Amino acid sequence: MLSFEQALEKLLAAAQPVEEIRRVPLMAAAGRVLAVAQHSTVAVPPLDNSAMDGYAVRTADITAAGVCLPVSQRIPAGTVGAELKPGTIARIFTGAPIPEGADAVIMQEYCEQGEGGVVVNQVPQVGQNVRRAGEDIAIGSEILPAGIKLRPQEIALAASAGLPELPVYRRVRVGVFFTGDELVQPGEPLPPGAIYNSNRYALRTLLEGLGCEVRDLGAVADNLEATRDAMRRAAADNDLVITSGGVSVGEEDHVKPAVEAEGKLDMWKIAIKPGKPLAFGEIRKEGGHAWFIGLPGNPVSAFVTCLMVVRPFLLRLQGLSSVMPRVLNLPSASVWSKPDPARLEFLRARIDEQGAVELFRNQGAAAVPSLCWSDGVVFNPPGQTIAVGDTLRFASFAELLA
Ligand SMILES: Nc1nc2c(c(=O)[nH]1)N[C@H]1C(S)=C(S)[C@@H](COP(=O)(O)OP(=O)(O)OC[C@H]3O[C@@H](n4cnc5c(N)ncnc54)[C@H](O)[C@@H]3O)O[C@H]1N2
Ligand code: MOO
Numbered sequence: 001m002l003s004f005e006q007a008l009e010k011l012l013a014a015a016q017p018v019e020e021i022r023r024v025p026l027m028a029a030a031g032r033v034l035a036v037a038q039h040s041t042v043a044v045p046p047l048d049n050s051a052m053d054g055y056a057v058r059t060a061d062i063t064a065a066g067v068c069l070p071v072s073q074r075i076p077a078g079t080v081g082a083e084l085k086p087g088t089i090a091r092i093f094t095g096a097p098i099p100e101g102a103d104a105v106i107m108q109e110y111c112e113q114g115e116g117g118v119v120v121n122q123v124p125q126v127g128q129n130v131r132r133a134g135e136d137i138a139i140g141s142e143i144l145p146a147g148i149k150l151r152p153q154e155i156a157l158a159a160s161a162g163l164p165e166l167p168v169y170r171r172v173r174v175g176v177f178f179t180g181d182e183l184v185q186p187g188e189p190l191p192p193g194a195i196y197n198s199n200r201y202a203l204r205t206l207l208e209g210l211g212c213e214v215r216d217l218g219a220v221a222d223n224l225e226a227t228r229d230a231m232r233r234a235a236a237d238n239d240l241v242i243t244s245g246g247v248s249v250g251e252e253d254h255v256k257p258a259v260e261a262e263g264k265l266d267m268w269k270i271a272i273k274p275g276k277p278l279a280f281g282e283i284r285k286e287g288g289h290a291w292f293i294g295l296p297g298n299p300v301s302a303f304v305t306c307l308m309v310v311r312p313f314l315l316r317l318q319g320l321s322s323v324m325p326r327v328l329n330l331p332s333a334s335v336w337s338k339p340d341p342a343r344l345e346f347l348r349a350r351i352d353e354q355g356a357v358e359l360f361r362n363q364g365a366a367a368v369p370s371l372c373w374s375d376g377v378v379f380n381p382p383g384q385t386i387a388v389g390d391t392l393r394f395a396s397f398a399e400l401l402a
Contacts, residue, residue, distance in 0.1 A: 001271040004344050008312055011280065014291070017319035018239060020170040026158055029150050031211050032168035033319040038144040040161035043134035047080075047097040051129045055111055056081075056090040056102035059124045066121060068114040075099060089118060098130055105129035137161060147321030149211070169319040174207050175234030175241045175290070176200070177217035179227055179255060180297065185219070198368060199244040199302045203295075206306055207242070209401050210314060227258035235262070235283035235290035239317055242310065245297030247277040259283065259292050271382065273343040274298060274365040275305035291317075298365035304346050304377065307400045325395040327379065334359040336386035343382055348374035349394065357392050376400065 002010070021035040050056065061069060072088035075081035081099035084090050089106075090099050098105070104124035111118050137143060143157050144150075150158075150166065158166060183197040184190060197219060207214045215238055220230040234241040246253030247267070256279065259265040265281035279294030293310055295302040312323040333356035339345060348360045348370040357378060360370040376396035380386065 001269045001276075001342070004270060004272050004308075007268060007270045007272075007278070007309060011309065011313040012316055012323070015313050015316035018170050018172060018317055021167050022170060023165045023167050025165050026155055026163065029158075029166045029168055030152060030155050032150055032166075032171075033211075034144055034146055034148050034150055034154075035167045035169050035319060037142055037146045038158060038161070038163060038166065040137045040139060040141055040143050042137075042162055043139040044137035044160050045131055045133055045135070048133050049077075049095055049097050049131050050092045050105045051094065051131050052105055052107045053093050054106050054108040054129065055118060055120065056084060056092040056098055056105050057120065057124055058084060058086060058101055059104050059126050061087055061089075062106075062120050062122075062124055065123055066119060068117045068119045070117040073099070089120070103127065103130070145321075147319055149320060171211060171213045172240065172314060172317045173215065173238040174212045174314075175215045175217060175238040176203055176207070177220045177230045177234055177241075177243055178245065179220050179222050179230075179243065179253060180245050181222045183219055198299050199295075199297070202299065202303050202368075203242060203244065203306060206303070206401065207314075210311065211318060212314065222252075222254060224254045224257055224261075227254040228261055231258050231262045231283050231292075232285070235285045235292075238290050240291045240293065240314065241283055242293050242295065242306075244295040244302040247279045247294040247296055249277075255279070255294050259294070263289060263292065265292070270309070271343045272305070272308070273340045273345045274301035275309070275346075276301075276343065278305060278309060296365075299368050300348075300370060301365045303368075303371055307397075308346060308377075311400065325400050327393045327395050329391050330394050331356045332359075332386050332388055332390045332392050333357060334386065335388060336380065339380060339382065339384050339386075341383050345378075345380040345382075347378040347380050348376075349378045349392075350375040351394070351396075357394055359386075 069089045071091050072085050073081050074091040075096045076093050077095035080097050083100035084102045103126050106124050110122035178200050182194050184194045186196050204214050204216050217230055220226050246255035259281050263283040268278045269276055277296050281292040282289040283292050295305050315323040349357045360373050379393040
């Protein structure tokens, strides 16, 4: 058996970011992966400006509270004032540039109308309520590193530096299909011995959520010719082909022989639960190959291995530099007395209001409700029992599915 770390190491050693890079308008860049680091060609803010509505002053003119000074100009945001005459103050608004000669802004709450001017009821400090040019973004500085997924906040940062478009990696294309004579689609009647094809729905929505273009070939007849044909079609336009089922030791399935006939296959046993059997390989196509990953058929196994094993591989194809989920150390609210002696368990769990981890009672490899009830998974090392209060390593679905 491979350890979880060994399996990831092998996968990540194979994965390279897709080669094509395209420039897309900023508005279309959310959710994409930035291919080239970005630097700001402007300072933000561009000029020293006021953080408050009030009066721009020369601090030397106001050595005691109660001084009355004439207002020599008015500076709304979007305009640039003249040099501030000594012995005067300037009406100024939030975001407006500080006039030459002024070195502080007094909030209007500390000022009142006086005879022939404004009475200032505060002694200002130099720099008070002044936002310095470049204090948020220095000109020429790197604002976005390559290899990050662009969220609304990164789009905002690019916009504030005036960038109209960004270079992103092309979306990764994944072909999926499903074999198994027992599978029927939701909406169809369920004959004896049949089950609904839930993996199709799980994997397709999960992969789309991770930013992939998914080509879904649907259910494929359970014979070698149809499976080989589906492998070729799934590989043709795509970077990666994913199937579920037929990777264990049974003889009924055609996924393994189809991949062997159309490319190369490596059968792995990974010391994880759920999700021990996994097929990794490649399918030949014009000009190269598509990667192949065969997930186990059990619905929870397929879902969890897709998140824990396929996801890092996929993120690397997408061009992301950080591919492992953040793991938090949290106290357990549950007991776990029957750990697997040899495999790392991914236990479905949720976080209670105290921030403690509760384990779902049914950790079976087919129990889809465990995924819905949970907020994420606990990484439980082989043979480790759990008592209330023990520290658990937890990764959240909120992060794994985004
Ligand atoms: N003798 C052994 N038997 C099994 C072993 C083993 O080591 N020795 N491993 C077990 C483990 S672990 C898993 S996981 C499964 C994986 O089996 P396969 O990947 O070959 O999957 P199938 O046999 O095709 O299906 C397993 C299970 O999942 C259901 N299934 C399949 N596809 C779907 C789908 N699209 N949607 C919903 N459910 C699906 C299928 O009906 C079976 O119930 O093997 C164990 N056996
Ligand atoms: O470990 Mo299998 O993946 O039982 O479900």
